[in-house]
Amino acid sequence: MATIKVPEHVPSPAEDCEQLRKAFQGWGTNEDLIISILAHRNAAQRCLIRKTYAEIYGEDLLKELDKELSSDFERIVLLWTLQPAERDAFMANEATKRSTSNNLVIVEIACTRPLLELFKVRQAYHARFKKSLEEDVAYHTSGDIRKLLVPLVSSLRYEGDEVNKTLAKSEAKVLHEKIAGKEYNHEELIRILTTRSKAQLLATVNLYNNEYGNPINKDLKADPNDEYLKLLRTTIKCLTFPERHFAKVLRLAIDKMGTDEWALARVISSRAETDLERIKEEYYRRNSIPLDRAIAKDTSGDFEKMALELIGHGDA
Amino acid sequence: MATIKVPEHVPSPAEDCEQLRKAFQGWGTNEDLIISILAHRNAAQRCLIRKTYAEIYGEDLLKELDKELSSDFERIVLLWTLQPAERDAFMANEATKRSTSNNLVIVEIACTRPLLELFKVRQAYHARFKKSLEEDVAYHTSGDIRKLLVPLVSSLRYEGDEVNKTLAKSEAKVLHEKIAGKEYNHEELIRILTTRSKAQLLATVNLYNNEYGNPINKDLKADPNDEYLKLLRTTIKCLTFPERHFAKVLRLAIDKMGTDEWALARVISSRAETDLERIKEEYYRRNSIPLDRAIAKDTSGDFEKMALELIGHGDA
Numbered sequence: 001m002a003t004i005k006v007p008e009h010v011p012s013p014a015e016d017c018e019q020l021r022k023a024f025q026g027w028g029t030n031e032d033l034i035i036s037i038l039a040h041r042n043a044a045q046r047c048l049i050r051k052t053y054a055e056i057y058g059e060d061l062l063k064e065l066d067k068e069l070s071s072d073f074e075r076i077v078l079l080w081t082l083q084p085a086e087r088d089a090f091m092a093n094e095a096t097k098r099s100t101s102n103n104l105v106i107v108e109i110a111c112t113r114p115l116l117e118l119f120k121v122r123q124a125y126h127a128r129f130k131k132s133l134e135e136d137v138a139y140h141t142s143g144d145i146r147k148l149l150v151p152l153v154s155s156l157r158y159e160g161d162e163v164n165k166t167l168a169k170s171e172a173k174v175l176h177e178k179i180a181g182k183e184y185n186h187e188e189l190i191r192i193l194t195t196r197s198k199a200q201l202l203a204t205v206n207l208y209n210n211e212y213g214n215p216i217n218k219d220l221k222a223d224p225n226d227e228y229l230k231l232l233r234t235t236i237k238c239l240t241f242p243e244r245h246f247a248k249v250l251r252l253a254i255d256k257m258g259t260d261e262w263a264l265a266r267v268i269s270s271r272a273e274t275d276l277e278r279i280k281e282e283y284y285r286r287n288s289i290p291l292d293r294a295i296a297k298d299t300s301g302d303f304e305k306m307a308l309e310l311i312g313h314g315d316a
Numbered sequence: 317m318a319t320i321k322v323p324e325h326v327p328s329p330a331e332d333c334e335q336l337r338k339a340f341q342g343w344g345t346n347e348d349l350i351i352s353i354l355a356h357r358n359a360a361q362r363c364l365i366r367k368t369y370a371e372i373y374g375e376d377l378l379k380e381l382d383k384e385l386s387s388d389f390e391r392i393v394l395l396w397t398l399q400p401a402e403r404d405a406f407m408a409n410e411a412t413k414r415s416t417s418n419n420l421v422i423v424e425i426a427c428t429r430p431l432l433e434l435f436k437v438r439q440a441y442h443a444r445f446k447k448s449l450e451e452d453v454a455y456h457t458s459g460d461i462r463k464l465l466v467p468l469v470s471s472l473r474y475e476g477d478e479v480n481k482t483l484a485k486s487e488a489k490v491l492h493e494k495i496a497g498k499e500y501n502h503e504e505l506i507r508i509l510t511t512r513s514k515a516q517l518l519a520t521v522n523l524y525n526n527e528y529g530n531p532i533n534k535d536l537k538a539d540p541n542d543e544y545l546k547l548l549r550t551t552i553k554c555l556t557f558p559e560r561h562f563a564k565v566l567r568l569a570i571d572k573m574g575t576d577e578w579a580l581a582r583v584i585s586s587r588a589e590t591d592l593e594r595i596k597e598e599y600y601r602r603n604s605i606p607l608d609r610a611i612a613k614d615t616s617g618d619f620e621k622m623a624l625e626l627i628g629h630g631d632a
Contacts, residue, residue: 115442119435122472126431132474134467135511146503150511151450154470156438158448187462195451195466 001277003312006042013052016041020049020064021057029068031302038081039309043273046081072261073302079269080310085120086128088113091266092121092153093129096136103145105266106137107231108245110152111238115159144185144228151194152235158197168203169211171196175204176212179219184229193235202240246271247282250291259298264307272310280311317593319628322358329368332357336365336380337373345384347618354397355625359589363399388577389618395585396626401436402444404429407582408437408469409445412452419461421582422453423547424561426468427554431475460501460544467510468551474513484519485527487512491520492528495535500545509551518556562587563598566607575614580623588626596627 011019016037023030023037041049053061065077079087088109095105113121125133134154141149171192178186196204208216217233224230237245246267253263271279283291292313296304327335332353339346339353357365369377381393395403404425411421429437441449450470457465487508494502512520524532533549540546553561562583569579587595599607608629612620 115439119472123431126472126474126476130474130476130478132472132511132513134471135474135513138507138511146507150507151466151470154467154472155450156435156442156448156470158442158446158451160442160446162446191454191462191466195448195454197448197451 001275002273003276003280004040004042004272004310005312006040006045010041010045013045013048014056016049017053017056017061020053020061024064024068031069031073032305034065034069034077035302035306035309038077039306043083047083050081069302071303072265072299073306075262076265076269076303076306076310079265080272080306083124084270084273085117085124087270088117088121089124089128089133091270092125092133093136096140098140101140103141103149103227103231104234106149107152107234108238108249110149111235112242112245115156118156145231147185147187148190148194148228148231148235151190155195157195160197161199162197163199163203165203168200168207171204172207172211175208175216176219179216182222184220184232193232193239198239201236205236205240243275243278243282246275246279247286250279250283250294251287254294254298261299261303264295264299265303268307268310272312276311317591318589319592319596320356320358320588320626321628322356322361326357326361329361329364330372332365333369333372333377336369336377340380340384347385347389348621350381350385350393351618351622351625354393355622359399362397366397385618387619388581388615389622391578392581392585392619392622392626395581396588396622399440400586400589401433401440403586404433404437405440405444405449407586408441408449409452412456414456417456419457419465419543419547420550422465423468423550424554424565426465427551428558428561431472434472461547463501463503464506464510464544464547464551467506471510473511476513477515478513479515479519481519484516484523487520488523488527491524491532492535495532498538500536500548509548509555514555517552521552521556559591559594559598562591562595563602566595566599566610567603570610570614577615577619580611580615581619584623584626588628592627 019033019037023033038046038049050061053059053064062078062081065081066074069077079091082090091105092109094100095102109121110118122133125131125136129136134150137153138146138150174188175192178184178189183189192204193201205216212219217236220229220233220236222229234245237248249263249267253260253267267279268276280291283294287294292308292311295307295311296313299307335349335353339349354362354365366377369375369380378394378397381397382390385393395407398406407421408425410416411418425437426434438449441447441452445452450466453469454462454466490504491508494500494505499505508520509517521532528535533552536545536549536552538545550561553564565579565583569576569583583595584592596607599610603610608624608627611623611627612629615623
């Protein structure tokens, strides 16, 4: 469930643009006005606003925001204003670059977006970067991480809920054999995790738990700091229980010495229109404090205001 | 350029269905009537006919054709009647099965269809087989062939014509090093062939030819009967010069002891609405006999009639 609140009577895109233009003009920028508009428009509405802004003022709204805003507040507003597929393409591209490398973001996008959305992300990547996502991921990674990430970002999993129980059993056995033998990079293990449907994989990891006594992610924790193992665990978590994955990302971002606003901006902007309500529940279940209160305690200023509007502050 | 001829005044789908129904009824089947209708309707029209047939007679046209026709003629009519994405999904699925395994078909589909079409093929595969194409390919292959085929069917290459010459040069060098060292299954070689755009790859193999004195496919012929090497050559040919690949498939199908009607049916049905005109040129250039004459000499009966109608017999 989404968390953003769109007013019953939304001003026309032209009116919104006029207000935004006002917010940019004169001495200083009116951040509150920007938040009051953009945080309360859905993706289709924001898309129209951007189009209308370009028509009326001949400028790209994103460039204006970039000019007027700064630091973490700029980041969350820009990410939010982008269309979902554009946003994912942008974040994935950033994640493949050396200076902003972040393989977890790649796994997260590849494993939590629905099929049609993934296709749009790959199209948006082509349009913006004149290359394909898998091309950049393959080029910028190597070894085991490449072996895992390239098929992860390339595959378009079947989305039906049919489960083949015999297959689940035999593949749970394969996973257990490879993990027990510490062959974490075995091609069969990678094949299963990167190609099976979410429903099938859920059945497989449940059988794994039943048959071999441990949740699979516990068995994949041999070396908690090994990046490849961490990505394997993230893959499984994102495919089988995405809300818990996101709740954990939020927890780590907030608990960190010096809050990780980038992680907050990523999760909030990409989930506020889909399942952030469920993520908030998971967050509360694990941390005994509502997400909005945790964020209010840990962040400040315009970033805090924007984040709270997007997570539907006031419900909590 | 397409080769099929659609009449200027096409009967309504209901009229076509009525004629088809007549062709199925009574003693024997009127194959000529079936050919005269289906071979002269484009994909959108055939789709409408199928829909209309189900509405009027409550039967699936494909099942009727399956019941009424037989052997190679049935094969080419059924393949032709399917929508392009359905046809590719069907052929790719067949190609992953042990009894009808054909890795060349998988390479051909993955490397010659445009981006949007490939996405539709993968959707059609989901819809029909309740699994993903990459899932089946990964499950049914192993070793080097899996290492090549899974990324081939999974990637959605960038389709722009931008070329990075520096990159082409460095990757031509990588390809040459790996091939010279007989490391044909090296992950860098596979990465380049499976992720780069067609324009970029064309520049790379041209540079390879200029710098190292041989066309890359010649250097990949160390063991002409090795299946993996054959698939590598097919990959490169399909990506850089698809018409020549198809012309060769046709030549081998015709020259074979006992014509390979399945290969003919595959190429003709899948190219008649796209580039079969160009393929015919390539065929003539290499064999000094027009494709229609070669097919007329080598096949017979209803299969011959259908094939000739689809390749635009009478132009030659």
